[in-house]
Amino acid sequence: MKVSRTWAIAKKEFVHIYRDPRSLALVILMPALLMLLFGYAVTLDVKKVSMAVLDRDRSQESLNFIQRFSASSYFHLRFWVQDEKAMKRLIDQGKVKMGLILPWDFSKTIKAEKMVSVQVLIDGADANTASLILSYAQAIARQYTQEKTVLKVTRMGMRNLNLPIEARPRVWFNEDLESKNYFVPGLVAVIISIIGVLLTGQVIVREWEKGTMELLISTPVRKAELMVGKLFPYFFLGLVDLSLSVLMGKWVFQVPLRGSVALLFALSCIYILVALALGLTISTFARTQLLANQMAMVIGFLPTFLLSGFTFVISNMPTWLQFITYGIAPRYYVTIVKEIFLKGLGFSFLWRETLVLMVMAMAGLWVATKSFKKELR
Amino acid sequence: MPTLVVEVEDLVKTFDRFVAVDHIHFQVEKGEIFGFLGPNGAGKSTTIRMLCGLLLPTSGKGKVAGFDIMKEPEKIKQAIGYMSQKFSLYDDLTVAENLHFFGGIYGLSGSFQRKRENEVLGMIGLQDSQGQITRTLPVGWKQRLALGCAILHEPSVLFLDEPTSGVDPISRRNFWSLIQEMGGKGVTTFVTTHYMDEAEYCGRLALIYQGRIVALGTPSELKLKTLSQGVLEVECDPLVPALDLLKKESWISESAVFGEGLHVIGKEGVDLERELHVLFQKHGILLKRVGKIRPSLEDVFVSLIEKEDKE
Numbered sequence: 001m002k003v004s005r006t007w008a009i010a011k012k013e014f015v016h017i018y019r020d021p022r023s024l025a026l027v028i029l030m031p032a033l034l035m036l037l038f039g040y041a042v043t044l045d046v047k048k049v050s051m052a053v054l055d056r057d058r059s060q061e062s063l064n065f066i067q068r069f070s071a072s073s074y075f076h077l078r079f080w081v082q083d084e085k086a087m088k089r090l091i092d093q094g095k096v097k098m099g100l101i102l103p104w105d106f107s108k109t110i111k112a113e114k115m116v117s118v119q120v121l122i123d124g125a126d127a128n129t130a131s132l133i134l135s136y137a138q139a140i141a142r143q144y145t146q147e148k149t150v151l152k153v154t155r156m157g158m159r160n161l162n163l164p165i166e167a168r169p170r171v172w173f174n175e176d177l178e179s180k181n182y183f184v185p186g187l188v189a190v191i192i193s194i195i196g197v198l199l200t201g202q203v204i205v206r207e208w209e210k211g212t213m214e215l216l217i218s219t220p221v222r223k224a225e226l227m228v229g230k231l232f233p234y235f236f237l238g239l240v241d242l243s244l245s246v247l248m249g250k251w252v253f254q255v256p257l258r259g260s261v262a263l264l265f266a267l268s269c270i271y272i273l274v275a276l277a278l279g280l281t282i283s284t285f286a287r288t289q290l291l292a293n294q295m296a297m298v299i300g301f302l303p304t305f306l307l308s309g310f311t312f313v314i315s316n317m318p319t320w321l322q323f324i325t326y327g328i329a330p331r332y333y334v335t336i337v338k339e340i341f342l343k344g345l346g347f348s349f350l351w352r353e354t355l356v357l358m359v360m361a362m363a364g365l366w367v368a369t370k371s372f373k374k375e376l377r
Numbered sequence: 378m379p380t381l382v383v384e385v386e387d388l389v390k391t392f393d394r395f396v397a398v399d400h401i402h403f404q405v406e407k408g409e410i411f412g413f414l415g416p417n418g419a420g421k422s423t424t425i426r427m428l429c430g431l432l433l434p435t436s437g438k439g440k441v442a443g444f445d446i447m448k449e450p451e452k453i454k455q456a457i458g459y460m461s462q463k464f465s466l467y468d469d470l471t472v473a474e475n476l477h478f479f480g481g482i483y484g485l486s487g488s489f490q491r492k493r494e495n496e497v498l499g500m501i502g503l504q505d506s507q508g509q510i511t512r513t514l515p516v517g518w519k520q521r522l523a524l525g526c527a528i529l530h531e532p533s534v535l536f537l538d539e540p541t542s543g544v545d546p547i548s549r550r551n552f553w554s555l556i557q558e559m560g561g562k563g564v565t566t567f568v569t570t571h572y573m574d575e576a577e578y579c580g581r582l583a584l585i586y587q588g589r590i591v592a593l594g595t596p597s598e599l600k601l602k603t604l605s606q607g608v609l610e611v612e613c614d615p616l617v618p619a620l621d622l623l624k625k626e627s628w629i630s631e632s633a634v635f636g637e638g639l640h641v642i643g644k645e646g647v648d649l650e651r652e653l654h655v656l657f658q659k660h661g662i663l664l665k666r667v668g669k670i671r672p673s674l675e676d677v678f679v680s681l682i683e684k685e686d687k688e
Binding site (some may be wrong): 002004005007008011012015016019020158210211212213214215216217218219220221362374376 | 683
């Protein structure tokens with residue numbers, strides 16, 4: 001392998017990128033856009049659930065109970081309705097996600113120290129949100145019951161009633177349970193996959209399509225020189241995007257970056273190579289740029305999005321699917337990024353993932369080089 | 378004894394069942410301008426691609442610049458310069474960037490590379506357009522740039538695949554004088570074309586048709602060999618009935634409309650001019666003018682192809 005020839009290829013690729021505003025835009029704007037989308041818009045947190053209340057009792061007691069909902073940050077009381085029909089309409093129209101119905105004997109039954117049922121209607125179209133609303137509502141009811149019980153027992157003459165068990169939760173790593181803290185690190189992996197696979201997916205097939213490859217393979221350039229030379233600029237772009245994502249994550253979204261930045265960059269370099277090698281392999285197989293794009297989406301982008309643990313927790317997947325995730329590189333990289341960002345883990349905890357990625361990078365580069373033929377097809 | 382730069386023996390290339398190149402053999406000497414003349418689809422590009430190491434031959438033997446085309450295609454690539462049929466430089470790079478890139482690819486570096494780039498720019502006359510994006514160049518300039526990129530590393534053989542297709546006549550002439558200049562310096566040129574007038578620039582020609590070489594020699598040899606009895610240019614009235622008449626006569630080997638008259642070739646030993654007078658008089662055709670002409674390569678080519686098709 002000759003350095004001067006490799007460098008000639010690399011320089012030429014830089015000029016291609018520099019003169020093509022679309023690929024430049026993809027490199028700079030895409031990470032920013034994805035970050036903003038996932039950081040702000042896409043959130044799994046359920047806050048300010050709009051609700052309607054039908055209070056048949058209209059007593060001080062019922063008002064107290066309702067206030068527990070309206071005072072919490074999870075609910076937002078938007079409508080008072082007079083009958084169930086109106087309630088049903090609001091839910092049908094999607095104006096409220098939850099309806100609370102208190103019976104006419106609400107306060108009377110509580111005074112009589114009997115059990116009273118309140119009805120909670122939940123729009124279950126979004127199962128994830130619905131189950132969260134359900135547990136919030138149950139928690140409020142439980143709290144209210146508990147207070148009532150303590151009050152009653154105290155009135156009966158028993159002082160300082162102690163409930164047997166109290167769970168005192170403390171959340172680690174993502175203390176405020178904010179989904180951006182969960183998304184942003186994973187997003188770094190997605191962004192690198194997109195840049196790596198989508199952009200490098202074009203580099204070989206584009207030359208075939210434009211006809212420039214015929215001339216290029218008539219020269220004494222070696223396959224390895226061609227591959228490395230072509231990867232070089234994209235490796236650099238990968239690093240630019242990595243920096244951009246990390247900076248945005250830290251300064252725009254205040255995601256804690258607890259681990260070593262140097263380690264994050266070092267391990268990311270290996271993953272960038274894996275992504276580039278995958279893109280390059282696609283590019284040597286695909287006959288058209290369009291096909292290369294589609295292959296990049298299916299092979300490179302989707303698994304990163306769905307199977308890496310970025311959006312869906314791997315341990316919740318069916319076993320066969322979990323098995324598949326072991327074969328895809330983003331799984332290991334998403335783990336690395338999350339652990340470094342949120343837990344601040346060092347290399348001693350991440351060497352297994354690193355090793356797998358290194359093997360994948362080398363295998364990928366080997367396959368890409370082998371599958372390229374310096375002959376007309 | 379002259380050195381052979383290209384030697385080909387029994388070269389065959391098939392794609393599935395289609396025989397693109399059918400047992401051809403020829404030799405090219407150092408410094409020659411060797412033309413490959415033939416219609417589209419005759420196998421010209423396939424041959425040139427095999428010689429450049431871009432396609433592996435199905436069978437046969439061949440050597441380019443002393444290297445085996447079957448076993449050492451990569452060594453051939455360093456020794457040759459190639460211009461493909463389709464323009465294939467990077468059109469988003471400038472003139473200078475393209476030259477610099479190919480210089481780097483062929484392993485030039487440092488001050489030598491700069492020197493060669495300047496020499497070549499001067500030769501192809503693009504000094505003043507160095508910074509221009511290649512896409513915006515006129516076709517003729519692009520072709521000169523492509524030639525420039527191919528000769529940067531001073532190859533001993535040049536392979537040019539229809540280098541002047543789509544180029545205006547003046548640019549074509551400029552281009553050919555460049556090639557002849559290279560030939561003067563001992564560079565061997567192997568060029569394909571389907572322009573008959575261009576074929577006249579070649580030292581030797583191979584006529585290729587349906588994958589086979591149907592004739593080989595210098596342009597004048599070809600004219601003499603195939604059309605020894607000469608060609609008559611006949612002006613007569615009416616033209617078309619006269620042609621129909623000639624087609625039926627057994628002493629005529631060929632007749633075709635050429636411009637406003639007919640080109641007629643007689644069989645060996647026939648006094649063509651006298652026979653024509655007799656025949657036309659008999660059928661009331663007015664013979665305006667008869668003259669012997671120097672056959673063009675086109676006459677040669679047409680007659681050879683017709684002969685092939687008859688067989």
